Amino acid sequence: MERSPLERGRARVSVIYSPAMLSVVERVRALLDEIAALKQANEIYKRQKGPAADSERERRRQRLLEIQGELKAMTEWKKL
16 A cells, blocks of 8 residues: 555654653644544534524634633743
């Protein structure tokens, strides 16, 4: 099976993560997955209307703001 150019590029780069860095990388990946799920749910919302759909939209918006804050907090150490 042939690998894509992106996969071939990754194979050439070897990165060694410390345990602390690995947990940050894992957390960022989890947040990106969650953002993707929220985006998909938002696409479904566009087709639905009503109070229940509005409350779900607000819940997703609040969660995106929380994720934004968490990602910002992860980068704050660079400013120290």
